[in-house]
Amino acid sequence: LDRGWPLxxxxxxxxxxxxxxxxxxxxxxxxxxxVAALVLPVVPALQVSGGWRRGLMVGGFPxxxxxxxxxxALPGWVxxxxxAMLLLLYPVRAWRDAPVFPTAPEALAGLDGVxxxxxxxxxxxxxSGLGHGLHALHRxxxxxxxxxxxxxxxxxxxxxxxxxxxxxxxxxxxxxxWGGYQxxxxxxxxxxxxxxxxKARAEMAPGAWLASLEFEIPGVPPVAVxxxxxxxxxxxxxxxxxxxxxxxxxxxxxxxxxxxxxHRTAPAPAAA
Numbered sequence: 001l002d003r004g005w006p007l008x009x010x011x012x013x014x015x016x017x018x019x020x021x022x023x024x025x026x027x028x029x030x031x032x033x034x035v036a037a038l039v040l041p042v043v044p045a046l047q048v049s050g051g052w053r054r055g056l057m058v059g060g061f062p063x064x065x066x067x068x069x070x071x072x073a074l075p076g077w078v079x080x081x082x083x084a085m086l087l088l089l090y091p092v093r094a095w096r097d098a099p100v101f102p103t104a105p106e107a108l109a110g111l112d113g114v115x116x117x118x119x120x121x122x123x124x125x126x127x128s129g130l131g132h133g134l135h136a137l138h139r140x141x142x143x144x145x146x147x148x149x150x151x152x153x154x155x156x157x158x159x160x161x162x163x164x165x166x167x168x169x170x171x172x173x174x175x176x177x178w179g180g181y182q183x184x185x186x187x188x189x190x191x192x193x194x195x196x197x198x199k200a201r202a203e204m205a206p207g208a209w210l211a212s213l214e215f216e217i218p219g220v221p222p223v224a225v226x227x228x229x230x231x232x233x234x235x236x237x238x239x240x241x242x243x244x245x246x247x248x249x250x251x252x253x254x255x256x257x258x259x260x261x262x263h264r265t266a267p268a269p270a271a272a
Contacts, residue, residue, distance in 0.1 A: 008044060008057065009056050009057045009060060011044075012040075012041040012044050012045065012057045012058075012060065012061075013041070013057075013060035013061055013064065015040055015041070016037040016038070016040050016041050016060070016061035017037065017061065017064070019033070019036050019037050019040050020033045020034065020036070020037035020061070020065075021033075023036055023037075034065075037061050037065075038061065038062060041057045041058050041060070041061060042058055044057060045057040045058050101129075101187055102129065102130065102132035102133075103132040103133040103135075103136045103187055103213060104132075104136070104231055104232075105132075105135060105136055105139065106136075106139075106228060106231060107136055107213060107228070107231045107232060107234065108136040108137060108139070108140040108185075108211075108213075108226075108234060109139070109140060109226075109228060110140070110226050110228075111137075111140040111141060111211065111226065111234065111236075112140055112141050114223075114224045114226065114236055115141075115183065115209050115211075115236065117141070117144060117182045117183065117209075118182075119143040119144075120143065120144070120145055121141075121143075121144045121145065121182040121183070122144070122145045122147060122180060122181045122182055122183075123137055123141060123144045123145065123146050123147065123181060123182065123183045123184075123185060124147050124148070124149065124176075124178065124181045124183070124184045124185065125137060125146070125147070125148040125149075125166075125185045126149060126173040126176070126178070126184055126185065126186050126188075126196075127149070127150060127151070127173045127186065127187070127188060128148030128149060128150045128155075128156070128159055128166075128168060129150060129152075129155055129159065130155055130158055130159055130162065131148065131158070131159030131160075131162040131163040131166070131168070133148070133185055133187060133213075134146050134148050134159060134162075134163040134166045134168070135162070135163060137185055138163070138165055138166065144182075144183075145167075146163075146165065146166040146167075147166060147167045147168070147169075147181075148163075148166055148167070148168040148169070149168070149169055149170075149171045149172075149173050149176045150168060150169075150170060150171075150173075151170070151171065151172055151173065152170075153170050156168050156169065156170040174195070174199065177203060178199060178200060178203040178204050179203040179204060179205065181204065181208065182207075182208050182209065183208065183209040183210070183211060184200060184204065184208075184209075184210050184211070185211045185212075185213075186210070186211070186212045186213070186215075187212070187213040187214070188212070188215060189215065190215050192215075193212065193215050193216065193217045193218060194217065194218055196210070196212070196217070197210070197217045197220060197237075200237075200239060201239065204239045205239065206239050206240055207238065207239060207240075208238070208239045209236060209237065209238055209239075210236075210237040210238070210239070211234060211235070211236050211237075212234070212235045212237070213232050213233075213234055213235075214232040214233060214235075215235070216235050217235075217237060220237065222235040222236055222237050223236050223237055223238050224236045
């Protein structure tokens with residue numbers, strides 16, 4: 001049910017209301033109809049990942065019921081306002097992408113010790129949300145030119161305000177070209193990683209980098225993994241030349257002299 005989010009939440013809310021109204025129409029006591037509508041979303045909520053998603057699925061019906069029962073001056077269409085805000089912040093075309101998951105400020109610390117890029121290199125945060133990833137990239141690679149692409153117009157506008165040092169544009173991260181960037185950063189979802197790798201291989205130049213927070217590319221070992229206590233791992237991949245060369249890891253650039261390497265791990269070399 002994680003795929004297509006937030007559609008599962010909308011379906012759970014609609015079913016809860018259908019059960020509630022249907023039982024009342026059948027002559028069942030109001031208390032019975034209310035309990036049934038409260039319990040119904042629990043089952044599909046257990047099939048999704050993330051506590052916040054489960055909370056939304058289970059809490060949607062009681063929240064709407066409270067709003068509609070708050071008083072005679074509150075019209076029924078008021079419940080459509082949160083739905084309208086959800087669709088505005090998270091357009092239907094972006095439902096297959098990750099929702100707004102912020103990148104922690106220190107999640108990308110040490111990135112400049114693993115990747116090698118010239119000053120002024122362009123880095124793209126694909127799906128930049130509210131700009132947390134842009135901020136983390138700017139801290140980790142202060143000499144780079146940080147850019148973002150975000151499908152939601154309100155989020156793109158807010159991230160421009162929050163990150164004046166970055167160039168943020170509204171657009172589809174899958175339609176935007178990745179070829180002009182020395183690095184693309186992703187904090188997506190597991191189902192998106194194979195698609196992201198195919199796009200990176202098709203568009204990015206040899207030597208360019210792909211960095212993914214938490215989620216790995218299926219079947220492709222990363223060049224290096226940055227791990228910090230209490231933070232999600234950062235998996236780093238590199239494009240290589242050749243028809244199948246992009247499937248083989250390239251040795252990471254050595255960290256600067258004196259740098260703390262305790263947080264970096266790398267996979268064993270691939271067999272010849």
